Amino acid sequence: MQKVRRVISVIVMNESSVLARVSGLFAGRGYNIESLTVAPIPESQLSHITIVTNGSEKVIEQITKQLNKLIPTLKVIEHEEMVEKEMVLVKFPIDANLSDIQALCSAYNGGIVNVGLDMVITMVADEPVRVKNFIEATKRYNPIEIVRGGVVAIER
Amino acid sequence: MQMSGAQMVCEALIIEGVQTVFGYPGGAIMNIYDEIYKQDSFEHILNRHEQASVHAADGYARATGKVGVAMVTSGPGFTNAITGLATAYMDSIPMVVISGQVPLSLIGTDGFQEVDAVGISRPCTKHNYLVSDLADLPRIMKEAFHIAKTGRAGPVLVDIPKDITAEFGNFIYPKDVNIPTYKPKYKGNERQIKKASEAIKKAKKPLLYIGGGVVLSNASELVRELADFGQIPTVETLMARGVMGAKNPLLLGMLGMHGNYASNMAMSETDLVISLGARFDDRVTGKLSEFAKYADVIHVDIDPANIGKLVNVDYPIVGDITLVVEKLIEQLKDDINPDNYKSWREVLNRYDNLHPQSYNDSDEVIKPQWAIERIGELVGEDAIITSDVGQHQMWAAQHYPFDRPRQWINSGGLGTMGFGFPAALGAKKGCPDKIVINITGDGSILMNVQELVTASEYKIPVINIILNNHFLGMVRQWQTFFYDKRYSETDLSYQPNFKALAESCGGIGYDVTTKEEFDEALKDAIEKDIVCFINVAVDRFENVLPMVPSGGALYNMLLDHKE
Numbered sequence: 001m002q003k004v005r006r007v008i009s010v011i012v013m014n015e016s017s018v019l020a021r022v023s024g025l026f027a028g029r030g031y032n033i034e035s036l037t038v039a040p041i042p043e044s045q046l047s048h049i050t051i052v053t054n055g056s057e058k059v060i061e062q063i064t065k066q067l068n069k070l071i072p073t074l075k076v077i078e079h080e081e082m083v084e085k086e087m088v089l090v091k092f093p094i095d096a097n098l099s100d101i102q103a104l105c106s107a108y109n110g111g112i113v114n115v116g117l118d119m120v121i122t123m124v125a126d127e128p129v130r131v132k133n134f135i136e137a138t139k140r141y142n143p144i145e146i147v148r149g150g151v152v153a154i155e156r
Numbered sequence: 157m158q159m160s161g162a163q164m165v166c167e168a169l170i171i172e173g174v175q176t177v178f179g180y181p182g183g184a185i186m187n188i189y190d191e192i193y194k195q196d197s198f199e200h201i202l203n204r205h206e207q208a209s210v211h212a213a214d215g216y217a218r219a220t221g222k223v224g225v226a227m228v229t230s231g232p233g234f235t236n237a238i239t240g241l242a243t244a245y246m247d248s249i250p251m252v253v254i255s256g257q258v259p260l261s262l263i264g265t266d267g268f269q270e271v272d273a274v275g276i277s278r279p280c281t282k283h284n285y286l287v288s289d290l291a292d293l294p295r296i297m298k299e300a301f302h303i304a305k306t307g308r309a310g311p312v313l314v315d316i317p318k319d320i321t322a323e324f325g326n327f328i329y330p331k332d333v334n335i336p337t338y339k340p341k342y343k344g345n346e347r348q349i350k351k352a353s354e355a356i357k358k359a360k361k362p363l364l365y366i367g368g369g370v371v372l373s374n375a376s377e378l379v380r381e382l383a384d385f386g387q388i389p390t391v392e393t394l395m396a397r398g399v400m401g402a403k404n405p406l407l408l409g410m411l412g413m414h415g416n417y418a419s420n421m422a423m424s425e426t427d428l429v430i431s432l433g434a435r436f437d438d439r440v441t442g443k444l445s446e447f448a449k450y451a452d453v454i455h456v457d458i459d460p461a462n463i464g465k466l467v468n469v470d471y472p473i474v475g476d477i478t479l480v481v482e483k484l485i486e487q488l489k490d491d492i493n494p495d496n497y498k499s500w501r502e503v504l505n506r507y508d509n510l511h512p513q514s515y516n517d518s519d520e521v522i523k524p525q526w527a528i529e530r531i532g533e534l535v536g537e538d539a540i541i542t543s544d545v546g547q548h549q550m551w552a553a554q555h556y557p558f559d560r561p562r563q564w565i566n567s568g569g570l571g572t573m574g575f576g577f578p579a580a581l582g583a584k585k586g587c588p589d590k591i592v593i594n595i596t597g598d599g600s601i602l603m604n605v606q607e608l609v610t611a612s613e614y615k616i617p618v619i620n621i622i623l624n625n626h627f628l629g630m631v632r633q634w635q636t637f638f639y640d641k642r643y644s645e646t647d648l649s650y651q652p653n654f655k656a657l658a659e660s661c662g663g664i665g666y667d668v669t670t671k672e673e674f675d676e677a678l679k680d681a682i683e684k685d686i687v688c689f690i691n692v693a694v695d696r697f698e699n700v701l702p703m704v705p706s707g708g709a710l711y712n713m714l715l716d717h718k719e
Contacts, residue, residue, distance in 0.1 A: 013337055016286070017274060028279045058464070065461035071283040071303060074337045 001056035005034070007079040007153045008064065013072040014040050014047040021070050022049055031055060031063050035086075037150035046074060052128075052151045081156045087125040087149035088135060094118050096141045104141075108134040119144060157328075161290050162187035162321040165254060168297035170197045171329050174225050176216060176585050177201070178209040182229025183269060185256030187321035201585065201614055204606035206233050208578035210240020210253060211604070215579030217249050218565045219540055220586035221374065223304050224251040230258055231269030234315075235276070239572060241311050242280035246569025247395065248372055250309040252300045259319040260288060273315040282310030287317065290325040302333040307340030308459040309372055344456065344475030344483060352430075352454045352471040353487035356386070359428035359452075361500040364388050365411070368395025368568065369433015369457060373477035376561040379432060380404070382485055387494035389504050391419040393434050395568045398558035408504060409513060412440040413704045414550045417511035420702070420710040422504050423448055431455045433477045436466040437569070446709035456480045511702070511715055513554055524548060524623045524694045527674060528555040531593060531621065534678055539591040540565065540583045544576035544600030547629035550700040552595045574603025580618040581611060591619070591682060598624040598648055601689075605657070611687035612662030619681045620689050622654060625696045633699050637717070658689040668692045 012018045019038055026033050034052040041048050053063060060078070067076045092101055094117070101122060105111045108131070110124030124134050128151050135146060159167065165188050169177065178201045181189040192200050203209040206228040213224030224244075228237045234255045244251045258267040274284045283303050285296045293316070300312040356362055370379050376399045383390050383406045390400055391411040400407040409416035411423050423429070429451045434440070441447040444466060454471040455463050463472045473480055515525040528551050531539070541556055542565040543549040549566055558564050565583055567575040580594040601622050611618055625632075628646040635643050655665025666677035668690055681688045702713040 016288070017278075020275065021278060024278050062461065062465060069459070069461055071335065071338050 001058065003054050003056060004060065005052065005054045006060050007082060007084060007151060008051045008053060008067070009077040009079065009153060010049040010051065010067050010073060011041070011075040011077075012047050012049060012070070013074070014045050015072060018047065018072050019049070021072065022051075022067065025066055025070065026053075026063075029062070029066065031059065035148075035150040037152055050150070050152045077155060079153050079155055082153045083156060084127055084151055084153040085125055086128045086131045086151045087123065088131050089147045090122050090124075090135070090138050090143045091145040092120050092122070092138075092141050092143055094120055096120070101141055104134070104137055110134075157326070158324055159327050160187065160191070160322060160324050161293055161316065162191040164293050164325075164327050165297065165316070165321065166191045166195055167327060168294060168329060169225065170195070172223070172297075172301050174198050174223075177225045177227055178203055178212040178216070178582065179227030180206050180209055180229070180233060182233045182256065184230035184258055184318045185227065185233070185254075185321075187318060188227065188254070188256070188316075201581070201610065203578060203581075203610050205604065206236035207239050207574065208581075208604045208607050208610070210237045210251070211243065211572075211575050211578035212582035212585070213251055213253070214240060214244045214249050215542060215565055215582030216586040217244075217251055217582070218579070219562055219583035221562065222250075222586070223301055224249070224582065225254070226251070227254045229256040229269065230273070231271050233269075234271055234273045238276060238280065241277055241313065243567050243570045243572045243575060244311040245280045245282065247368060247567065248309045249311065250305040251311040252304050253311060253313050255313060255315045256321075257286065257315045257317040260317045261319070263317065273313065277313045281313045282308075284313035284315065286315045287320050290320050290323045293320065294327060294329050298330045299333055299335060303335075303338065307338075340458065341474050342458070342476040342479055344473040344480040346483070348471060348473045349480060349483045350487060352473060353484055355428055355452060355454060355471060356430065356484075356488060357492055360496070361426045362386075362388050362428040362430060362497060363422050363426035363451075364390040365393075365423070365429050365431045365434050366390060366396040366399050367393045367432065367434025370396055370399050370477050371561040373433060373458070374561070375433075375477040375481055378478060378481040378485065382481055382488075385485075385494070386488060386492050387497055387501065388430070389422055389497070389501055391415070391422060393437070393440055393568075394553050394566070396434070397553055397556075397564040398561045401559045402557035403559070408508065410553055411710070412437075413442070413706070414554065414700050414702065415704075415710070416508070416513040416554070417702060417713060417715065418504050418508035420704065420713060421507045424709070424711040425503075426451045429453045431457075432481065433457060435462045441466065441710070442704045443707055443709040446711070518695065521695045522669070522671060522674060522692055524551050524625070524698055525555050526671070527621065527623060527692055527694065528552050528595065530671070530674060531595070531678065532557040534675070535591050535593065535682070537563070539563070539593050540587060542566065542576045542580040542583060542592065542594045544594070544596040544603075545571045545573045546597050546600060547625075547633065547698075547700050548595050548597045548600075548623045550630075551623070554700075573600040576600060577604050577607045577618065577620060580620075581607060581616050584616050584618055593619045593621060595621050595623065597629060598622055598626060598651055599628045602652075608658060608661035608663055608687060616687065617685045618687050619678070620687075621678075622689060622691045623694050624654070624691055625694050625698065626651065627696060630700070636697070636699070637703075637714070638705070654689045654691040658687070663687040663689065666690045
């Protein structure tokens with residue numbers, strides 16, 4: 001069956017081991033996790049988990065049903081119409097061409113966020129596909145380290 | 157009221173109406189056991205292994221419908237309980253297991269008898285708790301019982317660190333449960349029910365497919381009624397034996413890998429599957445693409461995740477079987493003509509006459525199927541039958557005349573050898589007026605044989621009938637059929653003297669080789685009313701038939717096996 005990519009938001013009680021319940025469910029039932037982010041929802045006892053996964057339609061349906069079954073799960077949102085963003089930090093050596101790097105980052109809605117004695121750190125936050133393109137483009141400037149933040153999404 | 161955490165646990169059990177707790181003490185749970193010693197509201201049964209405690213609580217729950225309770229200590233006590241939790245989880249049995257844990261300050265330090273209980277049990281419990289604040293304990297106990305028995309039932313673990321049970325605090329047991337994230341759905345969608353009833357009216361070859369959910373929902377009477385006024389042919393899963401009653405003319409039998417011919421053919425030819433509380437297990441469906449190939453499917457289940465998991469469903473209905481079947485009956489009652497399905501019933505009757513569930517009896521050796529039929533003749537409805545896992549389990553499911561729900565107790569989903577004896581202890585504690593018989597094999601019985609001591613000490617007169625073929629019979633059967641008779645590690649010729657073993661623990665033992673001895677032993681065991689082993693020498697190479705080879709289509713059954 002054809003695999004589809006899906007972004008799923010899970011609203012859960014912000015309590016101990018809730019992340020283990022969610023990630024354990026994926027591991028135990030053989031579902032894929034492409035990325036997973038989690039943070040508390042302000043002024044509530046809830047957390048928002050964003051999971052990017054892939055699988056057949058049947059598998060995706062099972063994933064949402066099984067997530068709903070977890071006792072601390074309040075809501076599962078299978079995103080359709082969404083704004084989707086991902087953040088990435090990239091560290092370059094200081095002797096790289098900084099104006100090139102600055103221009104590259106600007107093209108992806110980012111910029112230089114920190115400069116040290118021997119390195120410079122840039123940040124880009126954009127759609128996951130564009131983040132991937134950005135990372136590809138950085139290769140010619142010999143990045144020292146790349147840290148991706150995982151996808152967050154909000155329904156329109 | 158001020159009291160210790162340990163007292164709170166006991167108080168909560170008393171408020172929940174718990175009468176029997178099965179368990180085994182140890183370091184981390186001693187404070188609770190100290191409180192158990194001081195109270196006389198509930199009885200504690202000391203099993204001789206934690207696995208048996210959990211199975212006993214499970215058997216109690218299956219026989220009575222109440223929540224079973226077991227108690228174990230941390231570390232190895234808890235890991236021994238895991239098989240019991242997984243068994244109950246697979247069969248949706250309401251249970252609360254309380255485990256001791258090392259003190260909070262030691263958690264994460266690899267302390268003595270420390271193991272991550274909530275971590276290990278997460279995939280095999282409905283929910284679990286680590287109590288990290290005494291103030292949460294009363295609420296957690298209340299929630300544990302609530303979660304265990306509501307929605308799709310299941311086991312809940314409460315892991316309590318030792319210092320929490322020693323600490324004192326204010327005890328107010330909540331009256332109500334308020335879990336905003338847990339709201340099981342009981343009432344089926346009316347529009348879907350209406351559509352489903354229309355489909356039933358239109359069908360030419362409908363088939364009721366009854367699962368363990370009907371037992372759990374206490375809906376057997378209603379399901380019988382539905383089948384009866386529609387005169388709809390019915391098949392039962394392993395977990396639903398007893399729902400329709402063995403004498404019911406609408407019951408074709410059990411379907412699946414060891415289902416009878418008529419049941420499996422009915423599923424292969426039906427045009428409308430009406431699935432009530434069944435979950436399309438692979439042992440039921442065989443090859444999925446051939447399963448109910450010509451049918452639309454109505455699937456009623458309390459767990460939405462069961463619907464559409466394996467088989468595409470045309471009429472999904474999420475809800476409690478009792479409430480949904482009530483509605484279905486309302487919709488259909490005056491508006492269904494039993495004659496509609498007459499020719500379908502006739503076809504199925506012909507199938508049943510063609511290949512009835514049968515076996516070749518013998519005068520020289522006891523056939524295991526004969527033994528099971530004989531138990532049925534001698535005790536019938538009066539008994540609760542538990543079983544272990546293997547050939548004896550399938551023969552019992554095929555040949556025992558089950559007449560009511562909760563009469564048949566076995567580990568269907570997980571297939572746990574060693575389940576039967578402790579589950580029988582639990583069933584007997586829950587239903588002391590019933591004769592409780594564990595039908596077991598010479599392999600399975602040894603997996604919790606220490607319970608002879610428990611049964612003797614507490615005078616729990618469970619009858620264990622060991623269908624002894626000196627083989628790990630079901631695996632041996634597969635080796636015969638599919639592995640060219642290479643009997644790898646399945647010959648159990650070396651075995652204990654079962655009679656002496658039972659007697660050494662304070663029970664009775666019988667060695668049986670003839671039909672007359674079998675009758676005498678069973679009658680004597682019922683009269684003596686103490687725990688016993690009836691060790692029955694049966695035909696070594698008898699096979700469970702019919703059989704659908706693993707992964708095959710239901711209609712491709714091995715009906716006979718010739719050497």
